[in-house]
Amino acid sequence: MKHLLFFAISAITICCSNASTNIPVKDSVVGAQAEQQKKVPLFVQALLDAYPESLKGFDGDSLIFADGTKMLYDDGRERTWQQKLESCDIEDMAFWDYTDTVLPFRDPGRIRCEAFFRKMYGNTAAEVRNRARTITWCPKLCGQKLLVSTVNHVDRQLQKVSDELDRHPEWKAYLKSAGTFNWRIVAGTQRLSPHSFAFAIDIGVGKSSYWRWDNKGATESDNIKYRNAMLLQIVQIFEKHGFIWGGRWYHYDTMHFEYRPELIRLMELKIEN
Ligand SMILES: [Zn+2]
Known part of the structure; x- marks a missing residue:
């Protein structure tokens, strides 16, 4: 039974992936959604998972808060780590991985986007x-x-x-x-x-x-x-x-x-x- 289920899922997957390469309207929408899904950066996904009551989505550029207001995720500016500590965008907060090894000049979590926390x-x-x-x-x-x-x-x-x-x-x-x-x-x-x-x-x-x-x-x-x-x-x-x-x-x-x-x-x- 397990095998049957596995093959059934495989068949659906193959069917969907074929459909997205053809261009019927409905399938192209599915393809566009999949594309959009792909573009969600991992840290945005982490934020959405971590704060489900404060955040309701991502429009490709900005996080969308529960009240509908938006905040730019990545302002595109290059900053040194010292500058990130002073002022940063939301993306910068993930600059250092939160691991159990303390590494020189890495303070995971110390880079905080003040506007983001003020908002919440x-x-x-x-x-x-x-x-x-x-x-x-x-x-x-x-x-x-x-x-x-x-x-x-x-x-x-x-x-x-x-x-x-x-x-x-x-x-x-x-x-x-x-x-x-x-x-x-x-x-x-x-x-x-x-x-x-x-x-x-x-x-x-x-x-x-x-x-x-x-x-x-x-x-x-x-x-x-x-x-x-x-x-x-x-x-x-x-x-x-x-x-x-x-x-x-x-x-x-x-x-x-x-x-x-x-x-x-x-x-x-x-x-x-
Ligand atoms: Zn303290």
């Missing part, structure tokens, strides 16, 4: 706050009240992380949070911190390492030494629920996690394709 999470502190709610972080081990965005269900995802971590009293020293929502500029830059959008959380300050603290006076272009004391089991629980970890950056920030499921989805799509 809120354009001002008040707007972000209005779209956020309070969750109880690790009720048994920490019991902290944290404000987290409800956009893209970040609150639910962080609650799932919290539920899992709360079963591990042996990790308690790593779990206390130093905060989630904080509308502010990153020190020494012009860019908004991801904490501005209430989709990021810092935990385990006493166990954490930060590239600027450990490499005094270093700039982003300098060679630096990597350090980490965060437990990888904790990291894996965050990643399972769509959060990336700042410890996977050359410019590491090991207490930091943020909800960026598109970067994790992109790696899955790269393996599938």
Whole structure:
């Protein structure tokens, strides 16, 4: 029966591929749609998969948000990685693969298209706050009240992380949070911190390492030494629920996690394709 099914599917595939080379009107439409499908960049697909409630499509140039507004995906401008960190388009966010190996001068997730996140999470502190709610972080081990965005269900995802971590009293020293929502500029830059959008959380300050603290006076272009004391089991629980970890950056920030499921989805799509 399995074989029969396989042949049936093969026959349909052959039939369709023949049809698209002939030019009857109906089939050429199917062909055009297939062509359009092909043109969707992998990272656009990852974004559509990761944010189904915020994004409803792609028109070939722009992402289409749920409210019908559009945002250009690729502005065609060449930028160095330093320039991408300062200002970028949506496409640039996928410049570095989110992998478990820390490579020199690669910070997957640190390139953020501010306009994209302002559009989804809120354009001002008040707007972000209005779209956020309070969750109880690790009720048994920490019991902290944290404000987290409800956009893209970040609150639910962080609650799932919290539920899992709360079963591990042996990790308690790593779990206390130093905060989630904080509308502010990153020190020494012009860019908004991801904490501005209430989709990021810092935990385990006493166990954490930060590239600027450990490499005094270093700039982003300098060679630096990597350090980490965060437990990888904790990291894996965050990643399972769509959060990336700042410890996977050359410019590491090991207490930091943020909800960026598109970067994790992109790696899955790269393996599938
Ligand atoms: Zn942080």
